[in-house]
Amino acid sequence: MISFILNDRxxxxxxxxxxxxxxxxxxxxxxxxxxxxxxxxxxxxxxxxEGSLEHGKVNYKSIVSCLTPLGNVQGKHVVTIEGLQKxxxxxxxxxxxxxxxxxxxxxxxxxxxxxxxxxLDGAPSDEQNVLASISGNICRCTGYKSIERAALDLSKxxxxxxxxxxxxxxxxxxxxxxxxxxxxxxxxxxxxxxxKVSEGIPVGAGTDLFVQKADQLFPAQLQFLRSHPEFLxxxxxxxxxxxxxxxxxxxxxxxxxxxxxxxxxxxxxxxISSEPIRNMGTVAGNIMNASPIADIVVFLLxxxxxxxxxxxAGARRSLPLRKFYHGYKQTDLQDGELIEKxxxxxxxxxxxxxxxxxxxxxxxxxxxxxxxxxIHVEGNKILHADLSAGGVFPFPxxxxxxAQFLAGKMLDEKTLIDASEILxxxxxxxxDIRGTKEYKRLLLRQxxxxxxxxxxxxxxxxxxxxKKAVLS
Numbered sequence: 001m002i003s004f005i006l007n008d009r010x011x012x013x014x015x016x017x018x019x020x021x022x023x024x025x026x027x028x029x030x031x032x033x034x035x036x037x038x039x040x041x042x043x044x045x046x047x048x049x050e051g052s053l054e055h056g057k058v059n060y061k062s063i064v065s066c067l068t069p070l071g072n073v074q075g076k077h078v079v080t081i082e083g084l085q086k087x088x089x090x091x092x093x094x095x096x097x098x099x100x101x102x103x104x105x106x107x108x109x110x111x112x113x114x115x116x117x118x119x120l121d122g123a124p125s126d127e128q129n130v131l132a133s134i135s136g137n138i139c140r141c142t143g144y145k146s147i148e149r150a151a152l153d154l155s156k157x158x159x160x161x162x163x164x165x166x167x168x169x170x171x172x173x174x175x176x177x178x179x180x181x182x183x184x185x186x187x188x189x190x191x192x193x194x195x196k197v198s199e200g201i202p203v204g205a206g207t208d209l210f211v212q213k214a215d216q217l218f219p220a221q222l223q224f225l226r227s228h229p230e231f232l233x234x235x236x237x238x239x240x241x242x243x244x245x246x247x248x249x250x251x252x253x254x255x256x257x258x259x260x261x262x263x264x265x266x267x268x269x270x271x272i273s274s275e276p277i278r279n280m281g282t283v284a285g286n287i288m289n290a291s292p293i294a295d296i297v298v299f300l301l302x303x304x305x306x307x308x309x310x311x312x313a314g315a316r317r318s319l320p321l322r323k324f325y326h327g328y329k330q331t332d333l334q335d336g337e338l339i340e341k342x343x344x345x346x347x348x349x350x351x352x353x354x355x356x357x358x359x360x361x362x363x364x365x366x367x368x369x370x371x372x373x374x375i376h377v378e379g380n381k382i383l384h385a386d387l388s389a390g391g392v393f394p395f396p397x398x399x400x401x402x403a404q405f406l407a408g409k410m411l412d413e414k415t416l417i418d419a420s421e422i423l424x425x426x427x428x429x430x431x432d433i434r435g436t437k438e439y440k441r442l443l444l445r446q447x448x449x450x451x452x453x454x455x456x457x458x459x460x461x462x463x464x465x466x467k468k469a470v471l472s
Contacts, residue, residue, distance in 0.1 A: 015028065020066055025065060041136075042364075043137070046065045047137065050068075060117055084112070093112055101142060101149070118154075119176075124158075124159070238346065241346050307342055312336045318343075352373075356372070371451070392428070417465070
């Protein structure tokens with residue numbers, strides 16, 4: 001039995017846990033405002049709100065229902081367009097009307113739900129984050145400018161929100177209906193434990209699995225990893241950081257302790273997918289997907305992260321992430337094992353970190369090549385370096401020879417040019433839809449230099465470095 005609240009109605013269903021939420025909403029509940037578009041999490045037409053009870057308060061985020069299995073909404077509040085105002089337009093809907101920000105209307109419910117999720121966020125609204133909130137929504141009609149104007153008007157209205165009484169203010173100003181007041185108490189009454197299954201296919205968010213195998217997963221026995229509280233933790237110590245397997249990208253960029261040691265984390269992770277997918281996609285899912293261009297894996301590889309796994313009997317083992325992959329889509333995980341968490345060292349004084357990514361579009365695209373660098377520098381001397389890259393090897397790549405070369409060298413242009421030549425000998429890119437192998441080699445060289453230009457501005461001169469690299 002799966003229990004959750006859909007709009008203002010308690011749902012208790014025996015439907016297959018692997019049924020996607022979109023199909024349940026439309027075909028079982030006959031709520032047609034949530035649209036079927038790409039079924040790959042790209043278009044945003046199926047966007048809904050998911051509310052989770054945390055410390056007595058319901059926190060809402062936008063998700064794509066086309067990739068969300070029913071098992072993952074156990075104990076949650078799901079809101080569709082029909083769950084908003086009945087008797088009047090909400091300010092979100094009115095802003096869209098006022099700016100003629102809809103034409104055929106197919107995508108409009110998704111935009112409304114994303115902007116409503118933004119309204120529910122306790123953080124202050126501004127131009128940057130209101131537009132980011134609709135980063136997962138595509139419109140084929142309007143040209144977007146009218147939608148942008150509607151979003152910016154909404155942001156101005158939200159500037160008057162009482163952050164101390166967020167829910168009450170939103171209800172008073174008709175952003176959400178009055179029944180939202182009761183949701184926290186109603187969720188507390190629902191048994192929060194999802195279906196306990198120790199066998200079956202492990203599923204985190206399903207943002208990759210349900211793109212590839214939705215039909216096979218529908219009847220299958222599944223393990224829903226996000227139901228395990230221990231997998232949802234970020235634990236920061238003086239020297240070590242542990243990130244649970246089911247922690248999402250949004251969880252990471254919302255964590256103040258992580259932001260304190262990676263000040264550009266939000267900037268880096270805004271290059272990863274859209275907001276709804278960041279709200280869903282998990283660390284372990286990105287690792288297990290084993291894509292050669294996995295962004296989170298490339299980030300963690302440069303931190304020389306350790307992967308902690310356990311089997312069904314409870315036995316645990318650990319191994320470096322750089323030893324986790326054996327070949328294309330081949331991992332070291334044995335039958336019955338699950339990733340519990342990843343571990344990395346908290347950067348000490350003199351340790352610098354940077355992440356770079358190039359794709360056909362700057363945002364909302366998979367990488368052609370991505371790369372990350374952690375480097376420990378004392379004065380002008382490199383004490384230690386860890387370098388990773390994606391898109392240049394059959395799996396996410398740790399540049400061991402290049403890192404070894406950099407250790408003990410002076411931080412200067414000659415060192416970087418020599419290191420870039422070693423890096424070129426380590427990689428083995430192939431030509432594919434994201435670019436030729438020659439193009440990927442060039443990209444990685446430029447990203448390698450970009451790390452140092454970004455981290456040491458004024459010391460490493462871009463023009464000189466690139467010129468000398470070409471001449472060499």
